[in-house]
Amino acid sequence: MIAVEGVVKRFGAQTVLDGVSLAVAPGEVVTILGSSGSGKSTLIRCINGLERLDGGRITVDGLDVADPRQLAQARRLSATVFQLFNLYPHMTVLRNVTLAPEVVLKRPRAEVEAEAQALLASVGLAGKADAYPAQLSGGQRQRVGICRALAMNPRYLLLDEVTSALDPEMTAEVLAILGRLAGRQMGDGGTTMLFVTHEVEFARRISTRIVFLDQGRLIVDLPTARFFADDGGLAHPRIRQFLSKMAPSNTVAGAEVTV
Amino acid sequence: MRHAGFTWHDGALLAQGLGVSLGLFAGTFLIGLVLGSGAAVVRHFRVPALSPILHAGLELLRNSPVLVQLFLVFFGIPALIHQPLAPLSAAGLTLSANTAAFVYFIAVAGLDAVGRDQVEAARTFGFTRMQVVRHILAPQAAAFAVAPLVGLAVNQLQVTSLVSVIGVMDLTKAGDILNLRTLRPFAVWTMVGALYFAAAKTLTLLGNRWERRLRAHAAPLEL
Ligand SMILES: Nc1ncnc2c1ncn2[C@@H]1O[C@H](COP(=O)(O)OP(=O)(O)OP(=O)(O)O)[C@@H](O)[C@H]1O
Ligand SMILES: [Mg+2]
Numbered sequence: 001m002i003a004v005e006g007v008v009k010r011f012g013a014q015t016v017l018d019g020v021s022l023a024v025a026p027g028e029v030v031t032i033l034g035s036s037g038s039g040k041s042t043l044i045r046c047i048n049g050l051e052r053l054d055g056g057r058i059t060v061d062g063l064d065v066a067d068p069r070q071l072a073q074a075r076r077l078s079a080t081v082f083q084l085f086n087l088y089p090h091m092t093v094l095r096n097v098t099l100a101p102e103v104v105l106k107r108p109r110a111e112v113e114a115e116a117q118a119l120l121a122s123v124g125l126a127g128k129a130d131a132y133p134a135q136l137s138g139g140q141r142q143r144v145g146i147c148r149a150l151a152m153n154p155r156y157l158l159l160d161e162v163t164s165a166l167d168p169e170m171t172a173e174v175l176a177i178l179g180r181l182a183g184r185q186m187g188d189g190g191t192t193m194l195f196v197t198h199e200v201e202f203a204r205r206i207s208t209r210i211v212f213l214d215q216g217r218l219i220v221d222l223p224t225a226r227f228f229a230d231d232g233g234l235a236h237p238r239i240r241q242f243l244s245k246m247a248p249s250n251t252v253a254g255a256e257v258t259v
Numbered sequence: 260m261r262h263a264g265f266t267w268h269d270g271a272l273l274a275q276g277l278g279v280s281l282g283l284f285a286g287t288f289l290i291g292l293v294l295g296s297g298a299a300v301v302r303h304f305r306v307p308a309l310s311p312i313l314h315a316g317l318e319l320l321r322n323s324p325v326l327v328q329l330f331l332v333f334f335g336i337p338a339l340i341h342q343p344l345a346p347l348s349a350a351g352l353t354l355s356a357n358t359a360a361f362v363y364f365i366a367v368a369g370l371d372a373v374g375r376d377q378v379e380a381a382r383t384f385g386f387t388r389m390q391v392v393r394h395i396l397a398p399q400a401a402a403f404a405v406a407p408l409v410g411l412a413v414n415q416l417q418v419t420s421l422v423s424v425i426g427v428m429d430l431t432k433a434g435d436i437l438n439l440r441t442l443r444p445f446a447v448w449t450m451v452g453a454l455y456f457a458a459a460k461t462l463t464l465l466g467n468r469w470e471r472r473l474r475a476h477a478a479p480l481e482l
Contacts, residue, residue: 048383075385086380100384132476
């Protein structure tokens with residue numbers, strides 16, 4: 001379980017996370033929605049230990065990320081997929097995927113490579129193992145980013161706007177993979193996902209729960225169906241406003257949504 | 260005026276001098292490479308006390324003439340320790356430290372040029388800071404640094420000629436001796452110059468090949 005308890009994060013005088021609490025249990029697919037600047041990325045960066053907390057506590061399966069030793073352990077349990085892919089440009093696609101399992105988990109190379117090849121094949125990149133990131137399209141790069149994360153066999157997958165740097169076609173191909181992953185993992189104690197996305201429809205389709213961040217405060221935390229109910233999440237003016245801006249045609253006030 | 264012709268012995272003298280120059284260059288460049296990159300890693304980790312001290316020292320070395328450094332070591336150190344210092348040792352010490360200073364600034368720039376985002380990614384996957392340096396930063400910093408390092412190498416090779424001043428029997432010193440004996444400066448210094456040129460050119464060619472290998476990932480699409 002990822003447990004975020006009363007987390008405060010400031011940048012200078014600006015309080016970016018203002019007492020955020022959130023629990024993600026194994027098997028859940030939780031989506032974080034919120035407008036730009038509400039602190040979504042910062043929250044993810046606090047969970048994977050890239051930011052130092054100014055208050056509160058975050059634990060991953062009981063490991064406190066504020067403690068360097070426990071953070072090192074916690075980082076083996078979760079893996080992050082980044083908005084801008086953050087691949088290692090000097091390494092081949094295969095090496096990008098195998099590096100962490102080999103170096104961090106100290107697993108034998110042959111075994112890791114076989115797994116990586118299978119992962120790449122599963123996202124349609126079988127022929128690209130020896131290419132360098134610069135030789136791939138954005139969608140292909142993000143698929144490598146997903147394989148790199150999955151190669152760690154993480155209990156928790158953290159995804160921060162992983163499609164927002166992609167055009168619609170590439171977005172669709174990456175979301176298809178994530179949808180498959182979510183569908184396969186949901187409820188079976190496998191990879192649990194914490195998503196940040198602006199793809200509201202996608203979130204609605206794959207999430208078990210949706211939380212809404214507003215100016216550093218987590219104002220709503222509801223099961224997906226309740227979140228989109230008139231007397232649930234949509235009762236909040238901020239959320240209505242947000243959804244009408246995101247996808248004006250089909251998300252407001254319980255309108256029928258085609259998935 | 261008495262002219263002496265060139266003999267086989269002269270060839271041997273030049274070859275020996277070239278050997279000393281190349282050996283001195285290779286040895287001090289290697290040591291400088293190790294020390295300079297080491298110092299850059301120390302700076303990367305912001306090691307308290309050590310990192311600013313190294314930075315200040317290397318800055319001093321980079322911004323003063325090698326000849327002055329050479330004199331300081333060759334004449335200054337013996338005066339301090341009350342023991343003579345062999346010319347070759349003084350030369351080795353000076354050139355190693357001087358190379359380290361230039362390598363340091365090249366390596367620092369190389370490390371700084373690597374994108375922070377990959378480093379963050381690696382950290383979230385559980386790499387230690389040292390593992391990040393080894394697998395992510397160093398290879399890319401090296402790729403950024405090869406071109407300036409090759410330039411530095413060519414320059415440091417030429418700079419070795421300064422050590423003839425304190426009596427090291429390098430290529431320049433051999434030319435000097437030959438010149439005094441034959442009194443044919445134009446022929447002698449042309450020959451010496453050509454040998455330096457050949458060595459420098461070889462270095463550049465090797466460096467370019469190395470650079471192509473390190474930059475393989477940035478090669479144009481081959482799809
Ligand atoms: N390193 C930083 N230094 C200073 N301020 C920062 C830093 N990182 C984020 N912020 C500020 O914190 C606030 C929240 O940023 P964050 O990136 O978490 O928002 P977000 O919800 O992810 O937004 P978006 O949807 O645009 O990605 C913003 O106002 C941002 O300017
Ligand atoms: Mg963000």
